Amino acid sequence: QVQQSGSELKKPGASVRVSCKASGYTFTTFAIHWVRQAPGQGLEWMGWIDTNTGRPTYAQGFTGRFVFSLDTSVSATYLQINTLQAEDTAIYYCAREYRWNYRQYFDYWGQGTLVTVSS
Amino acid sequence: QSVLTQPPSVSEAPRQRVTISCSGSRSNIGNHAVNWYQQLPGKAPKLLIYYDDLLPSGVSDRFSGSKSGTSASLAISGLQSEDEADYYCATWDDRVNGVIFGGGTKLTVL
Numbered sequence: 001q002v003q004q005s006g007s008e009l010k011k012p013g014a015s016v017r018v019s020c021k022a023s024g025y026t027f028t029t030f031a032i033h034w035v036r037q038a039p040g041q042g043l044e045w046m047g048w049i050d051t052n053t054g055r056p057t058y059a060q061g062f063t064g065r066f067v068f069s070l071d072t073s074v075s076a077t078y079l080q081i082n083t084l085q086a087e088d089t090a091i092y093y094c095a096r097e098y099r100w101n102y103r104q105y106f107d108y109w110g111q112g113t114l115v116t117v118s119s
Numbered sequence: 120q121s122v123l124t125q126p127p128s129v130s131e132a133p134r135q136r137v138t139i140s141c142s143g144s145r146s147n148i149g150n151h152a153v154n155w156y157q158q159l160p161g162k163a164p165k166l167l168i169y170y171d172d173l174l175p176s177g178v179s180d181r182f183s184g185s186k187s188g189t190s191a192s193l194a195i196s197g198l199q200s201e202d203e204a205d206y207y208c209a210t211w212d213d214r215v216n217g218v219i220f221g222g223g224t225k226l227t228v229l
Contacts, residue, residue: 033218035164042121042223043156043164043207059217093163104211104218105154105169112163 001025002032002094004110010084010117018079018113020094027075028052031097033106034068034079038090048097049077084117091115122147123208123221130227136196139224141208143189147219151211153191155184158205158223167206168193200228 005019020032033048047058049068056068067080081088092113095106124142131137141153155168166175168184171191183194191210195202208221 035220042205043158043209043220045218045220047217057217060215095164103152103170105152105166106156106164106209107166107169107175109163109165 001108002096002110004092004094004113007114008116010115011119012084012086012117014084014117015080015082016084016115018081018092018094018115020077020079020110022075022077022096027072031099032068032070032077033095033097035093035095036090037093037112038087041090043093046079046092051077081115084115086117088115089117121222122212122215122219123210125206125208125221125224127222128225128227130229131198132229133198133200135198136194137198137226138195139193139206139208139226141191141193141221143191143210145189146214147189147210147212148186148191149189150213153184153186153208153210155182155191155193156207156209158207160204164207195226198228202226203228 001024003021008016010016028051031048034046036044046062049056065082070077094110096108098107152170156164157167158164171186172184181196185192205223207223212219
């Protein structure tokens with residue numbers, strides 16, 4: 001249902017774009033959230049993008065260098081990270097949000113994209 | 120440090136029952152539904168329990184969820200080796216206006 005792009009190896013200071021392509025449903029019906037998992041650590045919510053309006057919302061700690069965008073023509077959302085730092089090394093997941101009556105959960109997750117930042 | 124508190128690890132023998140707790144506050148668990156995710160080693164998280172105590176299609180009924188006040192629990196009965204995984208509780212938080220995850224609990228089946 002959501003398929004992510006492959007692993008990336010980048011140098012500090014570079015940028016990376018991770019894609020998350022949806023299939024099997026009407027893309028604009030469900031929001032997409034992004035979750036980070038640093039090596040050996042837990043899940044950390046990064047924010048979400050309204051696939052109907054394109055409006056992104058960023059969690060604290062993910063403003064400035066992190067950008068969510070989408071291309072409805074190909075049912076894809078993107079996470080771009082600018083000015084990469086070693087601490088950005090992590091697996092990044094996209095997840096589809098099901099929401100009803102103010103309650104929500106992530107019903108489909110991408111397989112994850114490993115971003116490694118190393119000189 | 121996560122807003123939702125889970126034990127870092129639990130362990131139990133096969134065929135036994137184990138519970139994993141998730142403690143929060145009024146702004147999160149006390150006001151919103153709790154979801155649980157299972158992350159098998161090297162895999163993406165998977166929805167295990169939603170809306171406090173509902174099982175998605177295809178999830179074994181050995182898993183169950185409950186919530187009381189500002190705490191939630193995940194119970195796994197009839198433990199099997201394939202249940203070894205990290206388990207995360209998650210919910211919405213009104214203070215951060217977003218989703219929060221517990222720190223995760225590593226389950227070991229002895």
